[in-house]
Amino acid sequence: MSKKNVPYRVYLSEKELPESWYNIRADLPGLSPYLNPKTKEPVVPDDMKAIFPMALIEQEMSDERFIEIPEQVRELYRSFRPSPLCRAYNLEKLLDTPARIYYKYEGNNPSGSHKLNTAIPQAYYNYKAGIKRLATETGAGQWGTALSVATQLFGMECTVYMVKVSAMQKPYRKLIMETYGANVYASPSNQTQTGRSVLEKDPENMGSLGLAISEAVEDAATHEDTNYALGSVLNHVLLHQTIIGLEAKKQMEKIDEYPDMVIACCGGGSNFGGIAFPFLHDKIRLGKNIEILAVEPAACPTLTKGKFAFDYGDVAHLTPIIKMYTLGHNFMPPGIHAGGLRYHGDSALVSKAYHDGLIGARAVHQTDVFKAAVQFARSELILPAPESAHAIKVAIDEALKCKETGESKSILFCLSGHGNFDLTAYEEYLSGKLTDVEYPDEMLEKGYESLPTV
Secondary structure (H helix, E strand, O other): OOHHHOOOEEOOOHHHOOOEEEOHHHHOOOOOOOEOOOOOOEOOHHHHOOOOOHHHHHHHHOOOOEEEOOHHHHHHHOOOOOOOEEEOHHHHHHHOOOOEEEEEEOOOOOOOEOOHHHHHHHHHHHHHOOOOEEEEEEOOOHHHHHHHHHHHHOOOEEEEEEEHHHHHHOHHHHHHHHHOOOEEEEEOOOOOHHHHHHHHHOOOOOOOHHHHHHHHHHHHHOOOOEEEOOOOOOHHHHHHHOHHHHHHHHHHHHOOOOOOEEEEEOOOOHHHHHHHHHHHHHHHHOOOOOEEEEEEEOOOOHHHHOEEEEEEOOOOOOOOEEEEEEOOOOOOOOOOOOHHHOOOEOOHHHHHHHHOOOOEEEEEOHHHHHHHHHHHHHHHOOOEOHHHHHHHHHHHHHHHHHHHHOOOOEEEEEEOEEOOOOHHHHHHHHOOOOOOOOOOHHHHHHHHOOOOOO
16 A cells, blocks of 8 residues: 555454553563562562452563453453554644654543553453452543543442642543542542641642552552552553554554654553554564654653662552662652653663663653644644643654655654643643743752662
8 A cells, every 4th residue: 555545544343453462571581570668579479469469460470472361351442442543644744744644542432541451451350359449549530530431340449549739730530530430539638548647747748649659559458348450650551551552563564554663652651561562572573673762751751860770669668669760759740731641650661671772762841742732633633631742742853853854754653542631731831821840950869869778
């Protein structure tokens, strides 16, 4: 098929839905083990049984390259997957670029983002284990929404600790979670000992993902019928998200195309790993010449300025100690609007790939991000989430480089969700009130002081 005759949207049939997830652990040797936060010894399965079902613990530690998707999960996936691969013809025209820009759109489901890809299997495995309720945290609200939807599918209860600054910025996210049956608390909250102790010291504390995680883990660990569910960072979460990249590879094959670049925003790493890891497999095992870029906020520069070290995944030291790029677990992020990209650390898998030079990373400012988001919305007619717009910003940058050099590169990015609940952020940008925030080096050094001695 001629590259000029590629349809606007490339679809797969339900029969072409991938049957297995891809586990990049099989192709990333030298990964450091998780450490028990109390003993600092390598984590064993029993250490995680208080908050996870054994099926997810096995996936977390597995080195098997492909892991079968249960048929009940595939059946639920079929209600919104495969998701479309789109050619951004109008954006290409606006930029007057020879680049071919493609995006994998993950907003066509009840949660409005990629998060449902892991919420469904996590709810499924917990339901099969007899768990009645799931506790979790959420930043921007996409993950909390997804888990609210998934638990409803299995008749389970859901408790969400939402970072307070995001709860204030996005009240309708809280409302939609409650509509799907979840109980939502702004974090720090009075529901947990962790939250109460933080509020006692700082009643105006605006929260962080690390703090919300602590509250959710404490909730799960202190209730026998409750487990914890995480929307990013952990291996099994990124495993489930590889459905994105596996589909994208099939769709690009249909149009005789293969990307020169794969780009995605990166906070904890779930949508980045989801689209990038199947292509990283080709780079590692097949020698494919492909550039893979993770994009993060300059206000939370985990990969670009963070330290590759062992750190706790949460403020209260309840989660395993993980070797990752980190700003320090006590990091309190500025109140930028990309709420899903404000985590202090990154996935161990993404961190190892970056440390080994297999992927690149860039940090961008939020005013530039929203400028790109508006360009995309006006040309492609989808309002992107602020998180996704980080990928759009760098895709536009790369397309403009092609305009300068005359190269006709194929650029693929993940449009991980829509921004229909982010209108407060767009209002601030369009009214000229949005400002940029750079995380200063002195704050980085202070954050590193909290790193555990291992």
